[in-house]
Amino acid sequence: xxxxxxxxxxxxxxxxxxxxxxxxxxxxxxxxxxxxxxxxxxxxxxxxxxxxxxxxxxxxxxxxxxxxxxxxxxxxxxxxxxxxxxxxxxxxxxxxxxxxxxxxxxxxxxxxxx
Amino acid sequence: xxxxxxxxxxxxxxxxxxxxxxxxxxxxxxxxxxxxxxxxxxxxxxxxxxxxxxxxxxxxxxxxxxxxxxxxxxxxxxxxxxxxxxxxxxxxxxxxxxxxxxxxxxxxxxxx
Numbered sequence: 537x538x539x540x541x542x543x544x545x546x547x548x549x550x551x552x553x554x555x556x557x558x559x560x561x562x563x564x565x566x567x568x569x570x571x572x573x574x575x576x577x578x579x580x581x582x583x584x585x586x587x588x589x590x591x592x593x594x595x596x597x598x599x600x601x602x603x604x605x606x607x608x609x610x611x612x613x614x615x616x617x618x619x620x621x622x623x624x625x626x627x628x629x630x631x632x633x634x635x636x637x638x639x640x641x642x643x644x645x646x647x648x649x650x
Numbered sequence: 651x652x653x654x655x656x657x658x659x660x661x662x663x664x665x666x667x668x669x670x671x672x673x674x675x676x677x678x679x680x681x682x683x684x685x686x687x688x689x690x691x692x693x694x695x696x697x698x699x700x701x702x703x704x705x706x707x708x709x710x711x712x713x714x715x716x717x718x719x720x721x722x723x724x725x726x727x728x729x730x731x732x733x734x735x736x737x738x739x740x741x742x743x744x745x746x747x748x749x750x751x752x753x754x755x756x757x758x759x760x761x762x
Contacts, residue, residue, distance in 0.1 A: 571753075578741065578755035579693070624692055637683050637706065638743075638751060640692035 542625055542641040550649055555612040557644040559625030560605075566628050568601055569638070570610050573622045582610075582623075617650040652676070654744050654754035655724075662760045663732050671727040671757045675744030682725045683751070684717060687739040699725060732761045 542559045549555050561568070567586045571579040585592045585601045585608065592599045598611040612619055622645050626638040655674040663669050675682050680701050685693040698706040699719035710717065714732075719725040729736055739758050743751040 576758075579753040581751070581753075626693075637685075637695040637698050637709075638693075639695065640685075642690075642692040 542623070542644045544644060545642070546645045546647070548647040548649065549615055551615060551617055553615055555615050555619070555646055555648070557610045557623050557646070559608045559610070559641055561608075561625070561627045561639075561641075562606065563627075563629060565603070568599075568608050568628075569626045570597075570599060570608075571624045571626060571640075573624065573643070575621070579624070612646075615646075615648045617648050620646060620648045622646070654679075654742055654752050656740075656742050656754035656757050658757060659755065660758050660760070662762060664762055665733055666731050669729040669732050669736070669759055669761075671729075671740050671742075671759070672724045673727070673742030673744075673754060674724040675742075676746075676752050679744035679746050679752070681745045681747055682719050683743045683745075684725070684727050685741045685743065687741060687756075689738075693741060696727070729759075732759075734761050737761045 542557055547555055565587050567584050569584045570582045572582050573579050583594045583597055583599050585599050587603055596613045601608045608625055622643040624640050624643045626640045629636040654676055657672050661669055682699045684696040686696055687693045695709040697710045697717045701719055702721050714730045716728045737760050739756045741756045742754045745751045
């Protein structure tokens, strides 16, 4: 069953502003990942946060994870028009082997207006 | 080291025809996952394979869809007697086992 759910479904901001997207999931996890997808293209892995981590940074990206609330947020600071894309969270279902398929949310469509 | 290669990038089929989608995993990756993405939706898991074995096909429709990952060659997702509802983007991901997935660029299937 679909596990991750992002909100908002769509977000439109001005260039330079920060964009925050949220993700909720239902079961235990080993890690949570965020992906980006440009229109009509494949997925690009952005960042992975493990279940024992609370916050992680990568460039202009900041991800938080709250396992007690089963939620995560992705913050993109100082957004650029090139950040326009769909963003998905994906969870691994908590298997020990790590081989279980990822479960994706429906995504947040971010539009950054120049 | 080429990434995950999917072909064709675009595939058009008439209703009733067969569609064959290919996925060559990254070198050294023996785990392959197929996902389907409908317009404006997230990716939905279809099937997980290791070499010559189907590990989990819980997301695959029971009829018309099949997948294989032979000892030699790419993984194949086969859709028989396609219908308009099969139109979607199909993505393949590979991993060496454990964590770390790499996605291909997808095959966009259009059924006319």
